[in-house]
Amino acid sequence: SGARRARALRQRRLAARRRQAMRFVTHVAQLRxxxxxxxxxxxxxxxxxxxxLCAILPVGYADGLPRRVTGKGAVVIGGRRCPLVGAVSMDIAIADVTDVPGVALGDEAVLLGSGAGAHxxxxxxxxxFAAWSGLTPYEVTCGISKRVPRVYR
Incomplete structure (x- = not known):
């Protein structure tokens, strides 16, 4: 019906204006x-x-990155999406950064939210993120542990 199409259009427009309220970030600790x-x-x-080329990230399931994202998840480094490879461990995740020219130690790795870079x-x-982990969006955000520093802006 016309009302249903109008409602769907209105919802798409609202979704396009929404901004993610938080980011979950770490950094590249090692390159291997x-x-x-x-x-x-x-x-x-x-x-x-x-x-x-693998980036070792100092974040794991103790921080709120569920093991269930193993083989499904990604991070944004240098403005490019990089797949997580290997099993997520308690304190470490690994990203394939082969296709990110110039990646360096200390570069930001975005697990949740927007990331910009040279690329x-x-x-x-x-x-x-919730779809990768089999959780609800609320479980994802509430699952980020107290080990992760909060910065309010």
Whole structure:
């Protein structure tokens, strides 16, 4: 019906104006070259299909990054989406940054929210993060532990 289409259009316009109210970020702590055929992480759940540059991120399930995102999740580094590889551990996650030229130690890694860099801008929404982890958006935001510093602006 026309009313249903109008309501759907109105909801899309409202969604387009919404901004993510929070960001969950960490930084690149180490960079490691992984040879094709080598595995990373607990249980060797991921094996490099090509020579790969991996960013070691000091964030894990103790911080609110659920193990369930293993093999599904991503982070934004340098404005580009980078897949998480290997199993998420208690304090470490690993991202494939092979396709991010110039990635460096200390670069911001965005787990939730928007990230901009030399290569563009990308956003990981709470709904997307929730879909990767099998949680609700509320569980995602409430699951970010007290170990993660809060900065209010």
């Amino acid at each position: 070259h992984v040879a094709a055929g080598a595995s990373v992480g607990y249980g060797s759940l991921w094996t490099a299909s090509r020579p790969t 563009g801008t990308d956003t990981i929404t709470t709904a997307e």
